[in-house]
Structures are given as structure tokens and as C-alpha cells.
Amino acid sequence: MKTYQILLILTISLLTFFKDAKASDIHIEEVLELNINSPITPATFNYIEQGFNRATKQKSDAILIKMNTPGGLVSTTKEILTLIGNSDKPVIIWVSPEGASATSAGAIISSAAHVLLMSDGTNIGAATPIQMSGNIEQSDLRSKSVNDLKALVQSLAQTRGRNAALFGDMIEKASSFEANVAKEKKLIDEILNKKSQLSKVLDQRVIHILGEDRKIVSKNINFTSYEMDLGQKLLNIFANPNTAYILFLIGAALIYLEFQAPGGFIAGSLGAFALLLAAIGFQVLPLNFGAMGLIILAFVLFIIEIYITSYGILSLAGLGSFITGSLFLLRTDDSYIVVSQTLIYSAAGAISFFLLLVGYYLVKDHKNIGQTKFNNQVGEEATILAILSESEDGSNFKYQVKIHGEVWNLESSKKYDIGESVEVLEQTELSLKG
Numbered sequence: 216m217k218t219y220q221i222l223l224i225l226t227i228s229l230l231t232f233f234k235d236a237k238a239s240d241i242h243i244e245e246v247l248e249l250n251i252n253s254p255i256t257p258a259t260f261n262y263i264e265q266g267f268n269r270a271t272k273q274k275s276d277a278i279l280i281k282m283n284t285p286g287g288l289v290s291t292t293k294e295i296l297t298l299i300g301n302s303d304k305p306v307i308i309w310v311s312p313e314g315a316s317a318t319s320a321g322a323i324i325s326s327a328a329h330v331l332l333m334s335d336g337t338n339i340g341a342a343t344p345i346q347m348s349g350n351i352e353q354s355d356l357r358s359k360s361v362n363d364l365k366a367l368v369q370s371l372a373q374t375r376g377r378n379a380a381l382f383g384d385m386i387e388k389a390s391s392f393e394a395n396v397a398k399e400k401k402l403i404d405e406i407l408n409k410k411s412q413l414s415k416v417l418d419q420r421v422i423h424i425l426g427e428d429r430k431i432v433s434k435n436i437n438f439t440s441y442e443m444d445l446g447q448k449l450l451n452i453f454a455n456p457n458t459a460y461i462l463f464l465i466g467a468a469l470i471y472l473e474f475q476a477p478g479g480f481i482a483g484s485l486g487a488f489a490l491l492l493a494a495i496g497f498q499v500l501p502l503n504f505g506a507m508g509l510i511i512l513a514f515v516l517f518i519i520e521i522y523i524t525s526y527g528i529l530s531l532a533g534l535g536s537f538i539t540g541s542l543f544l545l546r547t548d549d550s551y552i553v554v555s556q557t558l559i560y561s562a563a564g565a566i567s568f569f570l571l572l573v574g575y576y577l578v579k580d581h582k583n584i585g586q587t588k589f590n591n592q593v594g595e596e597a598t599i600l601a602i603l604s605e606s607e608d609g610s611n612f613k614y615q616v617k618i619h620g621e622v623w624n625l626e627s628s629k630k631y632d633i634g635e636s637v638e639v640l641e642q643t644e645l646s647l648k649g
Contacts, residue, residue, distance in 0.1 A: 241305060241424075243417055243433040247275040248440045255287025255320040258443075258451035260294050266441050270304060275439065277305040279413070280328075283312070286319025288456075289344060289364070296327045296371070305329040305422055305431065309407060310337045310394075318342070322385050323364065326371040329422045332407040333394040339402065340391030342368070361387055374423055378402050410438065446542030450495075450502075459496025466490035481525050484516050488536050495543065502543055509540025517566075538563050592618055592647060596636045597625060605630075616647070623647050 247270040251259060263280070270278050299306045308328035310317045313336035317325045322342040325331055333339065344360045365386040372382040378401045384390040397403045405416045417433040443451065452458055469486025476482075491508050494500035500508070516533030523529065541562070597616035603624070604613045616625045616637065625647040631637055641648035 239427070240430050240432045241276070241422075243276040243305065243414070243431055244436060245273070245275045246277045246279050246307075246413070246436050246438050247273070248279045248281065248438050250440070250442060251280060251282045251284055251321075253284065253451055254455055255284055255291050255295070255324070256451055256454035257288070257291055258447050258454050259287065260291050260298070261450070262443050262447045263295055264298060265447075267298060267302060267304075269441050273439065275304065277307060277417075278302070279307045279309060279438070281309050281311055282317050282321055282325065283310070283315035284317060284319075284321040286321060286342075289320065289360075292320040292323050293367075295324050296367070299324070299327045299329075303425060305424060307332065307413075307417075310334065310339060311407070313337065318391070319344075322382075323368055326368045326375070326377070326382050329375065329424055330405075330417065330420065331375070331377070331403045332405050332416065333397060333403050334408050335394055335406060338391050338393045339397055340385040341389045342385040343387070343389040372402075376423065377404075444542075449539060449542060453492050453496040455496070459493050462489045462496065463493035466493055480519050480523050481528055484512075484519060484529055485532050487512055488516075488532055491536075492539070506540045506543035509536045509543070513537035513540065534563065534567060537566065592623070592639045592642050595619070595639050597623065597639055597647065597649065599631045599633050599635050599637060601633065602631075616649075618647075625649050 247266060249263060249266045251263075253259070267278065269275075306328055307330040308317075308325050309332040310321075310325065311332075311334040313334055315334070315337045317337075317339045319342045322339050325339060342364070344364060365383045368386055369379040369383045372379040381390065381392070381400055381402055392400065392402055394403070394406055398406050404420070407413060407416055414433040414436045417431045417436075420431045421428055422431060423429075453462070466486045466489030469482045469489065473480070473483030473486060488509070491500070491505060491512060495502060495505035513533040513536040516529045516536065519525075520527075520529040520533070595618055597618040599614050600617050600622065601615040602612065603615055606612070609630070610628055612627050612630055614625045614627065614631065614637075616623050618639070623646065625637065625639070627637060627649045629637075629649075637649040639647050639649050
């Protein structure tokens, strides 16, 4: 009896153990694919964050980030690292395709990946922090920045079971490694050349996620792509420090030109548009405030177009300002609502149609200038108000007449009494003949 009881207890214990072990496995069948093919900017963080939210909504099992980047902003890089660290879904970073690289900020982000893969013909590294104008020159400032990033990257690499020392060299010595060397030196987990082979690479692999070691079980994977929308692509362009700086210079030059030759408003309006975009790119102006400023500027430009002959330049600038501002609106990190892009395009289309319609009639009227007389009264009936004069021989009479609410002088060879009607036969600039 005691033997059966012992066996029963052991069986229950083993079943509980295997059940817990099986429950700790991560089954990967649905994977959301993101694509980073540009510098790391706030737009990149916005895109990745929305991708993580999309993965949660559609219940994806893992997130694949296909990466090819020359680097980017350190502040944004750290935000992305935090996002990956808080993820309860495995984040797989794949440096691809052939010829791609995860340089600078890309290498730092890669160190946080739960699974790090590279294609043949790619490289990773060269992550020493630099300024826009070159290396950080002050020794103390440079040491502080380098040591901070080095410790961060080594900590992440050690947590993921990778070569922490060489990841540190990427920061301190700007070391760079091609795919096969990176695999040999345990900087990455595997080399992957075809997306279809991902399940084979992941299956039975143990990863460290949220403080636990868990095994991946993966047989067949279905991929769902999530690309940047138009607003994120535009923001990604303007958030590039070099682009923002160029926009700032252009805006400042146009404002200066407006002050030098005032009255046209064209240079000043375009300069204001460029400066708003630069302020958003420099993150001096919060995104929502900048977006609202662009929309307000758009309607100001539409109004100025009525009074200034710009041949459509102000209207085009206003339309660009309206669309850009609308696409940027409500793109903060804590925003739970977004403006429908269909609504934005519909509104922009309606405004464009109205501007084209007004432009058509303006051009049409412009072509008819000099061909038709304004306020032509020939053929109309005028009412005699008063008799002004009469020639001695009675062959010519001058009257004061009213026609369509206007008072004119009229000459005629016929005699009319007050209140009678007379047909207008000719018209000059100051008088009529009937």
C-alpha cells in the first residue's frame, strides 16, 4: 500500500513538473515583422512602439525587426532598449539583407535582442558615440558618454548570453564585425539568409526574457508585415538632424528675404513652414503643438492667397502644411487615438478641388480681360429721371436716367418725358446714348 502511495506521489510530482516545464515554453507561430531601413530617430521609436502594440492586439507570438541602419540618436536608442526590455514577447533582430549593417545605434539596439541574427555579407559594430560635426572632443565628456554606453551594452549582452567584452569594444574602440566572425565570437546567435528558415533557427532555443530562461518551440511561422505609414515616413525624414538643420537654414534665409523685400509674403510664408518643420525635427516644439501650428499656418496661407498674386505657390505650401500637420497630429507616446488617414486625404482632396475650382475661374476671367466690357448696359431699358438740356434746334436732348439702380447721363435725338423708358444703344465710359 505504501509503495502505491509513493508511486502516486512521484507520478503527480513528475506530471506537475512537466506541466510547468511545458507551460514555460514559448510557442511561436505568428510573427509580426517590422522593417528599420533608416537612421534611428523619434519616428523610429514611434514606429516600433506602435508595432509592439499591434503585436499585442493581433496576438502575435514574437516580433521580428529586420534592421539596416547607420545609427542615430542615443536618447531614442535608449527608449527602444527599454521597450525591448519590457516586452513579454521575444524580439528577434535580423541584420539583413546582404550589404546591410547594424552600425552605431543599430549595434546598441541589437545587443538587447532576445535572438540576434545576421545575413551573410552584413556587419555589426562601430558604435562609438559622435557628434554631428565629428567625434566628441572634450576628454571628460567623451569618457563619460563612452563608459555609459559601454556598460549598458555589456550588461545587455551578458544578460542575453553573448560576448560582452567585444560588444564593449564596439563602443570603446569602434570595432566592427562581419557576420561569420560575429557568429564565431558569439556576438550573435545564428546566421540566417532566408526568412523561411527562421522557425528552424528558433526551435528549441533557450532565451532570457523578463528575468527567466524560457525555451522556444517553433515549427511553422506565419509572418505579418507592419510598415511605416506616411506620417511616420515624413517624420522620419524631418527628424533626421541634418535635414532639420537644412530646413532651419532655409527657413531663416526666407524670413530674412521677406524683411529685406517686404510686401510679397511668399518668402515669409514658406520660411515659416520650413521653420516649423525644423522645430519639430529638433524636438524643440512638441509634436502635437507643431502639428497644430502647421494646420493653422495652412489656413493663413490660403487666406493670404486671396490678396497676394503668388500663382498658386502659397496654396501649394498651405496644402503641404495642412497634410503634414494632419499626419503628425496625435502622434505622442501616450496617445490612444489617431486621425484617420482616409479622413485626412479626403479633407486635403476637398481643399485641393476648391482651390483648383477657384483657380480655374480666376484664369478664365483673366483671359477675358479686355474682351468683354464690365457693366455693359447696351440693350438695356433706362428710366428717365430728369431732362438736363435741349439743343436750340431740338435735335439733341440730354437726360438723367436710372438703370439697374445706377444713375447715368444719356444723350438722345428723341424727346422723352420723365418716367418714360428708353433703350440704350451705345455706351461710353461716362455716358449712354439712346
